[in-house]
Amino acid sequence: MTSVPLAPPNPAEGDARPADVSLGVVSLRGVSFSYGTNVVLRDVNLDFAPGSITALLGANGAGKSTLIKALSGANPRYTGLISVAGEEAALSSPTVARHLGISAVHQKVADGIVPGLTVAENVLLDDLAGGLRGALRNRRRDLANARTALAVLGLHWSDRVLGQDARDLRISDAQLVTLARALRSTPRLLILDEPTSALTSAEADRLFEVLRALRADGLAIVYVSHRFGEIEALADSVVVLRDGTVQSHSDRPFAWNGILHDMLGRATELSQQRVSADRGATVVAEVDSVPLLPGAAPVSLTIRGGEVLGILGLIGAGKTELAEILGGLARPAAGTLTLGGEPYAPRRPGDAIRSGVVLVPEDRQRQAILPGWSVAHTITVPFLAEASRWGTLRTGRETARAAAVVADLDVVTESVDTPIDDLSGGNQQKVVVGRWLSASPRLAVLDEPFRGVDIAARRGIGDRLTDLARSGGAAVVLSSDVDEILEVSDRIVVLVAGVVALDGYADELDRARIVEAFLGETQPASVQTSPAPAEGITT
Structure with missing residues (x-):
């Protein structure tokens, strides 16, 4: 170099x-x-x-x-x-x-x-910060200016969208x-x-x-x-x-x-694909005839213990909808779920957690951390009963759990008492992932867990998911990045427009076949092909 x-x-x-x-x-x-x-x-x-x-x-x-x-x-x-x-x-x-x-x-x-302001007002926020809002502003002109700004990115949103509260985006x-x-x-x-x-x-x-x-x-x-x-x-x-x-x-x-x-600070390879993939023998969870998107055909999927299931899909493919259904954030419009062979119908995330199912959500800022809380509090908050006695938090237990997560995922922080806001985005993500994996769940569902995470941390998280699977649990990783899925998954499912376009084991799939399905260039299928090494950097 x-x-x-x-x-x-x-x-x-x-x-x-x-x-x-x-x-x-x-x-x-x-x-x-x-x-x-x-x-x-x-x-x-x-x-x-x-x-x-x-x-x-x-x-x-x-x-x-x-x-x-x-x-x-x-x-x-x-x-x-x-x-x-x-x-x-x-x-x-x-x-x-x-x-x-x-x-x-x-x-x-x-x-x-800024929640409470419209989408258009958020686009024009720098103007608003130096001027006047309300009746003294020209709404029609603001909408036109917002449309012009968004058109640079190829976006042509309607006045209805521009007029809605930005918190709903x-x-x-x-x-x-x-x-x-x-x-x-x-x-x-x-x-x-x-x-x-x-x-x-x-x-x-x-x-x-x-x-x-x-x-x-x-x-x-x-x-x-x-x-x-x-x-x-x-x-x-x-x-x-x-x-x-x-x-x-x-x-x-x-x-x-x-x-x-x-x-x-050490040598490492840029791209890795599993050359062998474990097959799980025990069914941990099943999704039976569940529609992920309005108008889409229902999806049926088996999640097995002993393997890491990677689900690849673009935004809008239905992967987040599947994650939220499994994690108790949303209820399926039809169909059924089972966990360990028993009916599984969580009404809220707490029900899922008590059943041994944890979810790392897509948006950590809105869904996973509380601003101003320490690293230790952030890790402990779902497990307060375990860290408390007679309603009083035992700080020693809290600190021990947090320290174990920090060490296990190599979180860069001055101490477990550091505010979570002071950590880099990637280290915040490691805290959130480590928090849920520390519970040794039956099923861990991770939606875009590598967002903002460096290559070393990605591989560290992947190793922890493999450990969970090898101990009899199951892990589902959902991502829009081909290389992330290739690196961490035993089995790979590709979602396109809410339906399964591909389902196979990593050592039976070549990269080109996965990319074709990912881009919607093939019909839904379960394939078995000869393995080939991953090429390139990312797709």
């Missing part, structure tokens, strides 16, 4: 600042940040050039989110120098950053949406609203943190077209993703952070094995 050195300070002048701070549209020199004694960023020097896309990579807890917050004004307590267009800037707030031409779309989608649509808002201001530097994590393949493709056009117009773009196929397709250069420091800065062509080594 080619390493590109950054301009060092001029030691002859005894000044920590370099002679030239205008190498990029935005430049950083000696930028550092600490939470108390915990140093999160250490002496970062970077230049973001106009007309280029820089991929920012790093394992969970590497400092990516902290760096993004400093650049976007959300973390004003950084030290060092940030310059914009050659002038030193004090990025004291997001408003100041936006005025200087820096726009950011953060990983936490919920943070970018799906996570993917909320992500698109925050993207449209950021693009309205035509920034100098656009920062995107996991922008496709909740998008369909078509929505992501449209976003890539927009980003390429913006790059051609001279915009500098910082792109954060754990999906290496996106980086390969988009980026002009890759910057790797590890433990708060810049490990490498490389241009195309990218040497991915070296990049992964810089990210993780």
Whole structure:
């Protein structure tokens, strides 16, 4: 991998600042940040050039989110120098950053949406923050402006949708609203943190077209993703952070094995597919004639102990609906469920948990964590009875359980008393996954469990799911990412428009066959084919 050195300070002048701070549209020199004694960023020097896309990579807890917050004004307590267009800037707030031409779309989608405002008002939120609402605003003009902003992303939503409360948006649509808002201001530097994590393949493709056009117009773009196929397709250069420091800065062509080594501090392979897959003998749960989507044919599915079942589907394929039915968040419109051979009809998540079924939901911000709660409280909250005596929480038991989860999934946190909000998105996800796996469930259902999680953490979670299956339990992983499913699953089911398009074991399927079914290019079938090695980075 080619390493590109950054301009060092001029030691002859005894000044920590370099002679030239205008190498990029935005430049950083000696930028550092600490939470108390915990140093999160250490002496970062970077230049973001106009007309280029820089991929920012790093394992969970590497400092990516902290760096993004400093650049976007959300973390004003950084030290060092940030310059914009050659002038030193004090990025004291997001408003100041936006005025200087820096726009950011953060990983936490919920943070970018204001409930109580309409979808159109959320698209135009920056305008509203500096102006007037209500009767003094022109609703027709606002709708027109919102439609124009969304059209950049290929979206043509009706006035009814634009007028509804934004709290009712799906996570993917909320992500698109925050993207449209950021693009309205035509920034100098656009920062995107996991922008496709909740998008369909078509929505992501449209976003890539927009980003390429913006790059051609001279915009500098910082792109954060754990999906290496996106980086390969988009980026002009890759910057790797590890433990708060810049490990490498490389241009195309990218040497991915070296990049992964810089990210993780050890050698690892980019893509893995199971070469053997276990067959479960015991039926843990059955779904019988249950429709997942209105108008779709009913689905029947057997979930066996001893195997990890991967369910692959795009947004809208019915995978989240299936997860919510299994986890007690929704009731099937028809058909039946069984668990351990007995009727299973949970009316609420608590019923499912008491039956030994746990659900890691798709949207951790809205459905899985409580802002301000500590890591320990977040892990313990579903199991308060186990950690209490006579109605009093026994902190020793709570701490022990939380410490075990932190160690088991290698959660990067200063302590179990750290607020969950202070963790990176990937480490929050590891806490949520670890919380439920610590219950040793009969059936674990995980909807998009790898969102925002680095490759090492993904494999760690996959190992825990395999352990659960090998001990007689069952695990169902639902994802829209082919590589994630290939890596963790013994058996693979592909959902298309609410019906099963493919059902087979991983060592009997080749990647091309799975992708064909995933994209809806084949008829529903159960196949048995010859195994072939996985190719490429991601789909």
